[in-house]
Amino acid sequence: xxxxxxxxxxxxxxxxxxxxxxxxxxxxxxxxxxxxxxxxxxxxxxxxxxxxxxxxxxxxxxxxxxxxxxxxxxxxxxxxxxxxxxxxxxxxxxxxxxxxxxxxxxxxxxxxxxxxxxxxxxxxxxxxxxxxxxxxxxxxxxxxxxxxxxx
Numbered sequence: 001x002x003x004x005x006x007x008x009x010x011x012x013x014x015x016x017x018x019x020x021x022x023x024x025x026x027x028x029x030x031x032x033x034x035x036x037x038x039x040x041x042x043x044x045x046x047x048x049x050x051x052x053x054x055x056x057x058x059x060x061x062x063x064x065x066x067x068x069x070x071x072x073x074x075x076x077x078x079x080x081x082x083x084x085x086x087x088x089x090x091x092x093x094x095x096x097x098x099x100x101x102x103x104x105x106x107x108x109x110x111x112x113x114x115x116x117x118x119x120x121x122x123x124x125x126x127x128x129x130x131x132x133x134x135x136x137x138x139x140x141x142x143x144x145x146x147x148x149x150x151x
Contacts, residue, residue: 002044010078071137080112090117100133
């Protein structure tokens, strides 16, 4: 079974209460339930990890390598500004990374320092950015599996 890890960066645990004019009113628990439903419908294993500490995100990524995780979908949130250590970790792990943001960070004048380590980025679709990111990751993992079966 495909294993996908979702990491929620700094401030995401406060979803639904933090700046609802930007991020909406969906709580972290409601988003988690939505993502777990997506996993159940699409037949993959999903682990969701929240942290406000960049070092904890890095430790979780290295743990994911040992667990055989197939792909990462992450909203780096507050780590996008100066997450150079996180970016270096993303370069070192052996699974693909799709970055997601609820808002259009470019429109807001933000640049993600970790984005260059990813396959791609999905931004600006609210909580639906996560579904789009998970669908993209399933496609990436599926293509990798197909290459291994038919070199």
